[in-house]
Amino acid sequence: QVQLVESGGGSVQAGGSLQLSCAASGIMPGRYSNYCMAWFRQAPGKDREEVARIDPEFTTHYADSVKGRFTISRDNAKETVYLQMTALKSEDTAMYYCASTRSVWCGVGFLDWGQGTQVTVSS
Secondary structure, eight states, X not given: OOEEEEEOOEEEETTOOEEEEEEEESOOTTTGGGSOEEEEEEOTTSOOEEEEEEOTTOOEEEOTTTTTTEEEEEETTTTEXXXXXXXXXXXXXXXXXXXXXXXXXXXXXXXXXXXOEEEEEEO
């Protein structure tokens, strides 16, 4: 069974930085590198939104709200995806989740989800 475990969340002042990590387990050897991975977030009272994604070719895509501030990366040997967040704003406050499509394609729907890690940015 695939498990995704996020870490690295916390409280930070506006303008600060955080790096989130999402470690995968339960994936057949060699498969992780073929999966599209993404970070989502959900703030209280708001819909969940995709923040960033990275495909097996390391092609990335970002929500307009985080472009230039967030960077998604992956380490296939560690089966881990990262989200480096800089210049944080109060509106970045949310629960952050990582997800996998369990496919090379990013547009087929995300099947696996982590439990989330809270990011709180104070102004």
